[in-house]
Amino acid sequence: MRKFYEGGFQVTMTRREAALILGVREHTPTDKVKEAHRRVMIANHPDAGGSHYLASKINEAKDVLLGKTKGGESAF
């Protein structure tokens, strides 16, 4: 059985941490990232017993991996 990761979340989220949170690789394509984000978010949804803090971390992880300043994505 793997040993659990130590400590809390990092102060500034790195790509590496974001990839670990979503369970993907750092250079996974966008659609896989979105798929993983959806899956992990469902497991941690606040309405289903999750916490808002974790949900925000998961969202942040998706933003970090997809590159926050990526143009061409609609804001809606």
Place this chain on the structure above:
Amino acid sequence: MAAKILANLIVMGGGILARAVVQAYRQALTNASKNGVAQEAIQNTIRRASKAMSEQEARQILGVTEETPWEEIVRKYDTLFENNAKNGSFYLQSKVHRAKECLEAVHQSKGQGPQGSSSSSTPS
């Protein structure tokens, strides 16, 4: 006659110089390995990782407050742990586990206080 002495001096001098250069190079290597960028990164991660989770972050991760009873904390932990085991990531599972560990320690230390209720919380 003088040429022989001179030759000796040059050979000895050359040998001493060569040894000094080799020693200096080895010292420079160890210095670099101690102070290089890679070493700094390793030291940073060690310093960060040695910071155990704070109680506040643990409560945020599990979504509980200071008044939340221990049984509810354990229930939230079980739900989150199971959900992340099925559909989440191992990393998130670890954080949930560490959060519960942290709050458990707080709970044990509080249990020494006026309450004194010996609730051995071993989740079966």
